[in-house]
Structure formats: structure tokens, C-alpha cells
Amino acid sequence: MEYSQIEPKNIWKNFALLNAVPRPSKKEERVIAFIKKFGEDLGLDTLVDEVGNVIIRKPASQGMENRQAIVMQSHLDMVCQKNSDVDFDFDTQGIQMYVDGDWVRAKGTTLGADNGLGVATIMTILESNDIPHPAMEALFTIDEETGMTGALGLKGGLLHGDILLNLDTEEDDEIDIGCAGGVDITATASFGTENVKGESLEIQIKGLQGGHSGMDIHKGFGNANKILGRFLFETLKFDVQINSIDGGGLRNAIPREAKAVIKVSNISDVEVVLSNLKTNILEEFASIEKDLIIEINKTSTTEKALSNADSKSIIFALNAAHNGVFRMSPDVEGLVEASNNLARIEVKDGAVKILNLTRSSVESTKTEVAQQLISSFESNGLTTELAGGYPGWKPNPGAEIIQIMTDIYEKNFGAKPMVVACHAGLECGIIGTNYPKMEMVSFGPTIKGAHSPDERASISSLQKFWKFLQDILQNIPEKK
Known part of the structure; x- marks a missing residue:
């Protein structure tokens, strides 16, 4: 089976389009242009800030105008690692993907699912006409993997959302509410x-x-x-x-x-x-x-x-x-x-x-x-x-969005999610320095072997994550 034939097809389509664009950390010019054009072609308000982060704004779906505004965030760059016997140039070539049972992999290189699946998911929400959501800002940051300079350079006042959904964790039964600094x-x-x-x-x-x-x-x-x-x-x-x-x-x-x-x-x-x-x-x-x-x-x-x-x-x-x-x-x-x-x-x-x-x-x-x-x-x-x-990201387990997501997860999947802090570096803590009142949470589909040529993304997990995310968007609370 080709990855283009698996569900959710629109996310895999967007992931393939993204993976055709070389996007090593600190060399994101082409992927910035790709995402900017994507937003502009949809007729959405699109801007690139002074460090290269891309922000795309989409109005609320009909009937969702009174909900709190959200920021959906993922990073554009990827870790570029390959096996020593593989001839591959990350600066010029697109990632070569294939399906292996329940997994999508790359041929001898990192897959870029970290954080490309998050990017592709946000792209899918932006281009959709039938997925209810509140007013949203899509924030695509640069250089997360080698310095987080995109998040560090993001100025206060650009974002107007009340809740940030970071789509950059790698276990689908976890809701992350804190992370390490580095x-x-x-x-x-x-x-x-x-x-x-x-x-x-x-x-x-x-x-x-x-x-x-x-x-x-x-x-x-x-x-x-x-x-x-x-x-x-x-x-x-x-x-x-x-x-x-x-x-x-x-x-x-x-x-x-x-x-x-x-x-x-x-x-x-x-x-x-x-x-x-x-x-x-x-x-x-x-x-x-x-x-x-x-x-x-x-x-x-x-x-x-x-x-x-x-x-x-x-x-x-x-x-x-x-x-x-x-x-x-x-x-x-x-x-x-x-x-x-x-x-x-x-x-x-x-x-x-x-x-x-x-x-x-x-x-x-x-x-x-x-x-x-x-x-x-x-x-x-x-x-x-x-x-x-x-900086790290200090957990706020009492945040309203955490309880909403926990309830949705348990209702959908019959078990409680693990609400955790992780030892990875997430951009939430950095973004929070300029947006201290924004509630934040990080979650995502299961990805194994990130940062290595064994990186692989679970097909069934992405399907689970996609259902979870759509239910979250429909249950964002009303404006306070």
C-alpha cells in the first residue's frame, strides 16, 4: 500500500508535499516559502515575521465565533540523519517514504515526522471546509531542532490566541504539560x-x-x-x-x-x-x-x-x-x-x-x-x-484545556491519558515567556526512533490522533 492511500488521506498528502521540500535546520528558506504560499493560495491572512516564523490566520467556523481563539503550532525544520551507506543530500532531495505494516518510514534517512506530521495536520485544518474550529492562528516556527531560534525570536503581540496546541510530542496516549530547558x-x-x-x-x-x-x-x-x-x-x-x-x-x-x-x-x-x-x-x-x-x-x-x-x-x-x-x-x-x-x-x-x-x-x-x-x-x-x-516549561496541571482534553480522551478511548512532563525541548516554555496568560498543551501521534534513520510514524496512531484533535477543536470553551 502507498502512503497516499492510507487515512487520513489529506494529512498524508500534505506530509508528502512537505517532505518533497528540503528543510534542514537553519536552511528553511524553501519550506518558509512553501508554507507562505500555501496560506496565500487559500486566501488566508499570512505573514512571515523577522526571524522566519510563518503565521497563518483563519476565522472561526460558523457557530464557533464565541469560542476562545487557539494557536496551533509546529516547527518546520527536521533532523537530518542518514545511514552511512546511504547516498542522500538533505539540502537538495526530498524524503523518500514507504509503508511498512502500520508504519511509514523513510529509505535510510530520518522521516521528518518530527515535526512534519504536526505541520501537515495544521495544513489540513487550514484548507478544510468541513472541520468545525474556533478562530485560529497557525504558527510554524523555524530552527527548533538546533537552537529554537524561531521560538526565541517570536515577539509578543503577534499572537492573539487564548490556548496553544503544540503538536510535537510522540506518544499518542500522553498529554504533555511541561518540558526541559537546555x-x-x-x-x-x-x-x-x-x-x-x-x-x-x-x-x-x-x-x-x-x-x-x-x-x-x-x-x-x-x-x-x-x-x-x-x-x-x-x-x-x-x-x-x-x-x-x-x-x-x-x-x-x-x-x-x-x-x-x-x-x-x-x-x-x-x-x-x-x-x-x-x-x-x-x-x-x-x-x-x-x-x-x-x-x-x-x-x-x-x-x-x-x-x-x-x-x-x-x-x-x-x-x-x-x-x-x-x-x-x-x-x-x-x-x-x-x-x-x-x-x-x-x-x-x-x-x-x-x-x-x-x-x-x-x-x-x-x-x-x-x-x-x-x-x-x-x-x-x-x-x-x-x-x-x-527555558523549560513549567507545568500548569489546573489549566482548563487539560481537563477538557483528558475527558475527551477517556470518552473516546476508554482509558485515561497520561498527563506528563517530558525531557525533550518543546517550544511552549519559550513562547510562554512572551505570552504568559496563554494556556498551553502538547500532544501528537506516536513516532518512534525520532532523530535517527529508524524514525517511523504509526498509521493507526495518526488516525487516533486525528479523531482526538477534531473533538478537541469542537470543545474549545467559550470566551471568558
Whole structure:
């Protein structure tokens, strides 16, 4: 079955149109133009703000004029990750989708369901003539995945809604009412290099499942950079010199692959030590990372290498930096309060760059994690910089819209939804700084494997979500 033949057809149609437009974070010019034209072609009031967010306004359906106005919000950009053996250019190509049972997937790349299904759903409401809804503003933000600069740049006074419906969560039985804030932490250094010749070792980690660095951080998935760091640590007694390291990718994706080329004093002895470690690590991850591959091979290199002392500094920094859950919330059962993703490490020609994304729902704990990372890096000769900080979203469980949605869900599906806060970064907290009186809630269809090439969207879940959303729109309360 083609995805164009599954219900709800209009959402899948709009998702396919959206996915034909390249939309990497920070390169959203084409998708901004696409959404702007979409609104204008419908004859709706459409504007692009100074940072690139698109706002489309649609009047209330007949008989719904006395209801509170709503804002429906999703982000236009997507995480661009692909399998290493896939030839694909996210800057020029559209996503190639296919149906696999109850799932829609992409061929070797991220699908863009995060947050493209939310965008497509809002498009479907905007173009509809038979779906009752109150006066609405569709807010399409940019650059959510790599800095939330769209939400951060959204000025107060542009929106007039009373309730914001954010369509950017990934479990269809959850209603999210809070989220974590975050900050990017970058460590850099520039070391001298020297010429090395002869045989070297290449250590390669691949086949990990990766995933969302917030929503999946507690699941025990392997981090390729941290696993690579363990191998490098074992080489310290062999006068190791690092030629290069290339590990991970985006800050908000758990690293799936990492590779290092090193020069060591006694390759045969090193191979024995690393082979033993390989056996141990494969056993550790046997139940959760079934496709993990670790390759240790001799190679010839003409690359320049760092000194043994500088190589030690990088290896110590890589192993000392915290990765994974830092603290579970003492107040909300099962919620990760703070974490760090050691997302990207690059060493080339003496230049070192290590990227992290630290998240926390408590500002003081976010600061604590950041301070620990700064200590790990700067004590080993690297310089750190903090940027891209954004606030969390404090839960308001007493909001009227939460009770309305809870009642609708229970009536429709025979069970209570889980009203939760999440460890992902949602834009609600940022938007709320300029719109403090707006009630906010986030929900969406089930999406698995977000931020990885295993990303997939559930067909049956989207059908469930679509019914839920239409009932919510019909039950928005009257103006106060």
C-alpha cells in the first residue's frame, strides 16, 4: 500500500508535499516559502515575521465565533540523519517514504515526522471546509531542532490566541504539560601536530540505534563517542597519538557512529587489549544494541598526529565528560530531570571540537551539569562556551484545556491519558515567556526512533490522533 492511500488521506498528502521540500535546520528558506504560499493560495491572512516564523490566520467556523481563539503550532525544520551507506543530500532531495505494516518510514534517512506530521495536520485544518474550529492562528516556527531560534525570536503581540496546541510530542496516549530547558556546551582546543608514518590503528563503532537525546536518553542506548572513548583509554599505556576522531553528528541525536585513527607504540599488544574490551562491550550491549559493530583494523596514514600528552588530554576529557541521565526527578515519577548528550567529537589537524546538549527541567540542575562538563574539559586544556540556552516549561496541571482534553480522551478511548512532563525541548516554555496568560498543551501521534534513520510514524496512531484533535477543536470553551 502507498502512503497516499492510507487515512487520513489529506494529512498524508500534505506530509508528502512537505517532505518533497528540503528543510534542514537553519536552511528553511524553501519550506518558509512553501508554507507562505500555501496560506496565500487559500486566501488566508499570512505573514512571515523577522526571524522566519510563518503565521497563518483563519476565522472561526460558523457557530464557533464565541469560542476562545487557539494557536496551533509546529516547527518546520527536521533532523537530518542518514545511514552511512546511504547516498542522500538533505539540502537538495526530498524524503523518500514507504509503508511498512502500520508504519511509514523513510529509505535510510530520518522521516521528518518530527515535526512534519504536526505541520501537515495544521495544513489540513487550514484548507478544510468541513472541520468545525474556533478562530485560529497557525504558527510554524523555524530552527527548533538546533537552537529554537524561531521560538526565541517570536515577539509578543503577534499572537492573539487564548490556548496553544503544540503538536510535537510522540506518544499518542500522553498529554504533555511541561518540558526541559537546555543549553549547548562546546569544548574546543587547537593543539600542535607532528608527522607520523607507518602503520596505525583505525577503531570504528557503528550500528547503534541512536535516537532522541531527550526522550531516549534514559533507555540505555549506546553512545558511540563514549564507547570509542573507552577504547582510546585502553591505549594510554602504549604512547598513543591521535591522528583523527570523527564521532556523532547533531547535538540532539544520540551518536550512532564514531571512528578514530591512532598511532601506538606496539600495535600487536594494543590489538590484544582492544580485542578483549570489544568482547566485553558487545556482551554489555547484547540485549539492547543487537546491530552494534566494532571494527579494529590496521591502516596506513600520512595524517599528522597530536603528541602523546595532548592525546591524553583529549582522551581524559572524553571519558570524564558526563553522558546520559544526570538526575531523575524526585517530584515526578519516571521523569528525567537532567541529562547530557556527548553528541559530537571531531579531531582533525590538531583542532578539537566537542559538542554537548545539556537538558534539565530545573535551572539550577542544568547549571550543575554545565559546571561539571566545564570542569571535565577545561582541566584537560580545552576551552568551553555555552550558547543556545532556552527555558523549560513549567507545568500548569489546573489549566482548563487539560481537563477538557483528558475527558475527551477517556470518552473516546476508554482509558485515561497520561498527563506528563517530558525531557525533550518543546517550544511552549519559550513562547510562554512572551505570552504568559496563554494556556498551553502538547500532544501528537506516536513516532518512534525520532532523530535517527529508524524514525517511523504509526498509521493507526495518526488516525487516533486525528479523531482526538477534531473533538478537541469542537470543545474549545467559550470566551471568558
